[in-house]
Amino acid sequence: MEDILRSIYQERASHPNTIGVVAVEKRHKALAATDTFDVILLIIVKENMDPVFVKHYSYQDKKAAMHIVTEKQIHEWLLTGNNKKIFDWLYNGKIVFDRNEKIAELKHELKEFPFMGRKIKIGIEFAKLIRRYSDGKMLFDNLNYLDAYNYVVHSLHHLARLAVIENGFHPEVTVWHQVKQIEPEIYKLYEELICSEETIEKRLELLFLASEFLIHKRTKIGSQHLVEVMEGADYWAFSDLMSHPELLPYSVDLGILVEYLIEKKILEVVNVETKGQSIYHRYYKVAEKLS
Template sequence: MEYATRTIYSEYAALKTTLGIIEVKKKRPRDPLTDQSDRLLIVIEAKEEPFWTVKHYQVGQEKIILHLVSDSMMDRWILMNENRRAIHWIEDGMVLFERNTFLLDLRQRLRNFSNDEQRLQLSLAFAKLLRRFEDGRSLFLQEEHQDAFTQIHHALTHLARLSVLEAGIHPEIVLWKQVRTLDLEIYKLHEELVSGQESLEQRIHLVIIGMEHLIQSKVLPGTLLLLQTMQQRDEPWPFSELMEHPNLQALKVDLGSIVGFLVRKGYIRSVARPTKGVGVEAIAYEIA
């Protein structure tokens, strides 16, 4: 079996563009970490453009899945928290091939990620938290309790991720196991929402109240990237310029929610400017 596996990845090990090859074996039947295969091979290649493709193989009774992924795509998965399985692959996988110290350096990066990466991930988690929470609260007020539950549960998950990130740790697939150790208050809110004895309406209401307090405590870490960007100049920022700023590209979709929230809470203020249209004013934003 090991020889057959080697024949699958050996052609990639011979390529100068291959930076590392990892093997992950299943730990349980239908293991999601290995795409429900018996073993997973991850080949990381040096490519400027994000690239990812998957190949399936059968060796005897074993199913083997090969992921070909560029280093730029792996960076994106880690930085944007788009594929949390990749964290496990890198941390727990067996190194089959490594060029220089690529995988060693990647593992070190996961354990000690930079302030810039942490700030971006905190901002992404906070943006998603706000969007889901506001949608959930709106649905709750409309008495759409089933849909409100879904949105509030998603919001609570993003709040949990934010708490884990604050501790300088990458969120894992077993998120609530992490949160139980790091932030018992959020963990208990989750327990109340999913398994409390009250009615669905009462559970959602109690969790919304609890989350409002917790969200307020996460404002500064969750919006630091935006606030620091706005401090780069004294002149107010039109919303379109904030959207196009290189620092904020990853926040484009939810930037409106963050800005609106910060205005309501008094962290930033809106400034009206005259336009050529009669009675029409353009709005820009500055630090309060």
């Protein structure tokens, strides 16, 4: 690491707000991991006005990027998978400053991938899968085949990520390479969708049938986290589910997941009378057979 960059991160490391600093150097076969920069300096802080602050530097004939990110934002990315590069940075980066070994603990947790973390990520990924599959099916039924194709590609991607997580691994940028080794059945579906010489209508028809079976097979594990949260009360208003801290990462996909699980008889609707005639508050609970 050049002395000029060392002076930048050492200044940050002296701040009591700084948890740790990770340096990620560009690797020839992984240019995308650093967005073509020669070095990424990931500085993790307790608090900041902005959850993410980025600054670029030039030195000699090279370029570097400093990313100052709050600890909360890092954990959110790791949970939702919305920033895949963060996994590469933490896996392959070099710890150059670590207050109270917080970064070392984070890297160890990433490699171990504890079961609770897996369960939440499976739930979030399953909700995204149901959203993409349902929207794609609706488009297909309305003869919007090209739009349906786009949704099916995304639903297969979520199915692939789900399979990787189930097997105890974090989905990487090269998720299809992982899936080819772990679940060749899903990989084959993806190949058939993009390589088949059948008409797009026929390809989609076959994919929806196959996907429905694979989704059904994963419904129990995909809903496990949500069901466990909901078992904490007799029944729930949807607004209470939306505001529950453990369910916040499900975001806009929570509603369609709840409706899907009602259809599959994993959840039930509870109607409670209102002051208005023939209108009820709609609440939700875990189905009796699961309680």
